[in-house]
Amino acid sequence: MAALLPAFPPIGPRPMLATAAGFCVERGADPVACAEPIIGSVHQDLLDALEFAHRWTATGAAEDELPEPDEKIIDDALLSRIGGDVYEATRLALAWCSVDKWQPPALAVLCRSAEVRRRHAFAILPACRDLAALERHDLKCLAYALAVLDDxxxxxxxxxxxxxxxxxxxxxxxxxxxxxxxxxxxxxxxxxxxxxxxxxxxxxxxxxxxxxxxxxxxxxxxxxxxxxxxxxxxxxxxxxxxxxxxxxxxxxxxxxxxxxxxxxxxxxxxxxxxxxxxxxxxxxxxxxxxxxxxxxxxxxxxx
Missing domain, CATH: 3.10.20 (Ubiquitin-like (UB roll))
Known part of the structure; x- marks a missing residue:
């Protein structure tokens, strides 16, 4: 299931598939074998959510607040404001709305393997902290897990x-x-x-x-x-x-x-x-x- 993630449509329910793989890790599957596609997908969605925030801010009034991460906000007006083709705008909007859902599968592999943390955490932590700083997502658990020091x-x-x-x-x-x-x-x-x-x-x-x-x-x-x-x-x-x-x-x-x-x-x-x-x-x-x-x-x- 983890291996399917890179080819899974970005506008599909990818966090749900990752959560299923994470549940298998919690039940004994190898966290190292499952980690790369899960953590890679988490990283991409963090970057996409940051890009959504950048485009939202760049195309609105100074007093506009970033929207709450709820898929109900996704409509034609929002996609037009984000810009690009509809598929890309939808992908960025879905990343903004679903990034919290990546925490459980990410924690499943990060908390069960120092090797996973050594390989992947350093590269992802800055994006996680940048997104958390926008104060629209509760990413404390993910940020803490990515920051764990080993040896x-x-x-x-x-x-x-x-x-x-x-x-x-x-x-x-x-x-x-x-x-x-x-x-x-x-x-x-x-x-x-x-x-x-x-x-x-x-x-x-x-x-x-x-x-x-x-x-x-x-x-x-x-x-x-x-x-x-x-x-x-x-x-x-x-x-x-x-x-x-x-x-x-x-x-x-x-x-x-x-x-x-x-x-x-x-x-x-x-x-x-x-x-x-x-x-x-x-x-x-x-x-x-x-x-x-x-x-x-x-x-x-x-x-």
Whole structure:
């Protein structure tokens, strides 16, 4: 079914066919084998939806808002405004109206294979974010899945103790999950002071088996997460938000400004996260990394 997608008429119900293939992946079909036609079709519809928005904006009054993505809007007047031949205009309009429907099949393959994410995510993420920025489509889940980092080295500096660590992360859906796993590795491992997360919250973040429903497990923040320039890295954001400094993502941990807590369930039930301590940095390496932080922002090592 996935292989049929490239030849399937663009003005036909392609998301429905992709969803059927995605359901097969959820039931055990190979996500890598199914991914290319699914993700390729997702990418094309994202680009077509952006082209629709461009033409709509270019041919209307400045105060015209982009239409809601509902197929009921597609009529002769809309197609005339989009321009081109009727077939092309219909294709772009349908992409605008149906792009949300591509999320389930895309998530089916992205959340079940790091190989799929490595091959396809980087090329598609900009178009996804550009379309989401127009605020007519809810693409949060797709954008988060495309932004997942795998086998990613992370330099972590703990400002209160002036210590540094190299951590390798993967499969983490948001910074709530990252926060829990860093606390598990660093506090639970006895490397920095604080209260380690509960065994249940760590299990929820890392369990290979898919999460089954929602739990009432609460995780409590151990750190304030900051970038190299001292700016807050929000728990609601992504590991991909952590700035790259000289080829490595650099995260600074500070004492929490106030106590934070959150539900410990992970963002993607089918995607277990990993955070492994690769090594403890030497004092010299740690100082060198602290020197790369912006002077005067209060995130250098404590004296």
């Amino acid at each position: 990613e080295p992370l330099v972590v500096l703990h400002r209160p103790t002036g210590t540094g660590f190299e951590v390798r992360i993967g499969g983490i859906g948001d910074n709530f999950q990252l926060h829990t796993l860093l606390a598990h590795v660093l506090v639970g491992g006895g490397h920095v002071p604080g209260t380690a997360p509960s065994a249940q919250s760590v299990l929820l973040a890392t369990e290979p088996e898919p999460a089954q429903g929602r739990t009432q497990t609460i995780a409590t923040g151990a750190f304030e997460l900051r970038g190299q320039d001292g700016r807050q890295i929000w728990n609601e954001g992504l590991p991909d938000d952590i700035p790259v400094v000289e080829g490595r993502r650099l995260l600074v941990l500070d004492e929490p400004a106030y106590q934070r807590s959150w539900n410990a369930d992970r963002f993607f039930p089918h995607l277990p996260g990993t955070a492994d301590l690769t090594r403890v940095l030497t004092a010299e390496e740690t100082r060198s990394w602290f020197d790369r932080t912006t002077p005067g922002n209060g995130i250098g090592p404590s004296s």
